[in-house]
Amino acid sequence: MLQIKNLHATVEGEEILKGINLSIKPGEVHAIMGPNGSGKSTLASVIAGNEDYEVQEGDIIFDKANISELSPDERAHKGIFLSFQYPVSIPGVSVTNFIKTSINQIRKSRGLEEMSASDMLKTMREKSKLLGIDRKFLSRSLNENFSGGEKKRNEIFQMAMLEPKLAILDETDSGLDIDALKTVANGVNKLRTEDNATLVITHYQRLLDYIVPDVVHVLLDGKIVKSGDKDLALKLEREGYDWLKTETVNA
């Protein structure tokens, strides 16, 4: 579904991603772990098409098409979803209105009619129930005066509504207490199908207790230095990243 080949990217002239290779198949959950500043969030932003980053080299192939030149909204239309680490607020725009606009813009790009109000309402009810979201929440201004947990839950709610092919969860666990973490993870698991894929970015292993990855990658200084199964995450939790740094230097 997603293939990243030799991806190099810079921000303000500084190289952050230094040759990333990654391949994700439908139905899989991949986790990317790494210390602060290793380039995890940059990778998420570059896949989503954030133009603050400049891609110097390499390709991003999604659903057999090269999307490297596409704008962020075109990538979203193709089914890429990014759950933001720091979701921004848009005062005066309700969660409902925002999601409705988003869904209809995506449908429009696919040549579909706008979703009827009754279908919209039905889907919202279903998904908010699934994620344990109070419906009062839906009339609040997007992310305005939301707690950290509410913001993250709102991201996952949007993901549930948009049903993307590829969901990238950028540090979705940061700022969540254990109960909120469980709710969010539970939601993500319920939304898993054989056709969609998830890329989880985190620096803590604990999220991976709830969203169990098929593959774990370690990102260090802009490169994936090691990939393995879920046990790799446990090892990182116990031993930190230093052993990998030495390994990289020695290699």
Added chain:
Amino acid sequence: MAYTEQELEKELEHKEYEYGFYTDIESDKLPKGLNEDIVRAISKKKNEPEWMTEWRLEAYRGWEKMQEPDWSNVNYEKPDYQNISYYSSPNSSKPKYDSIDEVDPELLDTFNKLGISLEEQKKLAGVAVDVVMDSTSVATTFKKNLAEKGIIFCSISEAIQEYPELVKKYMGSVVPKNDNFFAALNSAVFSDGSFCYIPKGVKCPMELSTYFRINESGTGQFERTLVIAEDSSYVSYLEGCTAPMRDENQLHAAVVELVALDNAEIKYSTVQNWFPGDKEGKGGVFNFVTKRGLCEKNAKISWTQVETGSAVTWKYPSCVLKGDNSIGEFYSIALTNNYQQADTGTKMIHLGNDTKSTIISKGISAGRSQNSYRGLVKANSRAKNARNFSQCDSLLMGNKCGAHTFPYIEASSNSAQIEHEATTSKIGEDQIFYCNQRGIDEEKAIALIVNGFSKEVLNKLPMEFAVEAQKLLEISLEGSVG
């Protein structure tokens, strides 16, 4: 392509005026210039009684001695008042039409282009439209319906003929004829406008609506509106404007007077979309308006305005809170783009005890425009427990525009409570990216953010009007993306 503010600015510059067309209808026009003879000629053309002619002449004599104000934060070449024609009327064999079928088809076509076809309006949920085009009323609907309740809704010219006592009593009672330079000019030469009278205890069953439109080249527009709400009555009045594209500046100096007697309530909503000038700042309407309302005991006046047009706007809808417990409200969205300049706000004059006022102003500036809020809150020494809350928010797009806030507070009473809050923000690239990531393109994202910013005010407009206003905000910011 990256979404940058520079690109946004470029898009906005290319936004053409959507309603730029011109209807060629023969006009009945007076020669250019202004003197006592012209004032008399206007009055005569309208078959006015002598008291009206005298009133106009007094206003003219006052105006002659006045200076055009220059304290506002706008720059423009002052019009040559002797090079303006002060009266033009669509040429018709009859002064009034009995039915729409008799109206000039080209005129109807113009209204259709503006999306305000009368047929459609008639069907709309109880909106009576008094259409003012180039100063003469051409059609009035729903009049009978209103007449049954004793409501008078007609042109001001008709009111002068039919209801002289009401006009004599109230015209100039809120905005005196020599109140200011532009009000005095209007009082001398006003061509037409609307008159509305709601009797005691009557709740007007429909939104009253007037569409103004400037048409003939080189003519000024001097509308005069008078709304009188008797004791315990209620009326909601809508005013909407569009104008065809024009190369030279056009002057508009309207006067609106509202009288809310004991326990009455008046809601006055405006959507203004006059030609703002092209992207070089050429052309565009000068809008110098005096709007004021008087509240007697327990009365309430709410001004809601959405201003997207005009090259220069100078406008301060105000409330004089004369009666105890009276309430004044001002909700405003002013959007400026390209080289537009707006200096707008309100005055809340607290004279009675326990009077309350609320001011919510939202300014949106784009291009090289300048957007100023100017407001005065005044609590008289005898006004006990006067309260005011003001909130002025500005949203900037790009680095070449400006937003300014000039709040004036004069509290002569110890018990007055006056609060003022102001914020300035920019549309962030992070907000745009967030929307993009959800599949929403730049243009739609901006519309969404601007609508969110303006929501508190949009919510104050009647339903159909709010939809129209929302569209107008989108149109005014739309670029030629793609």
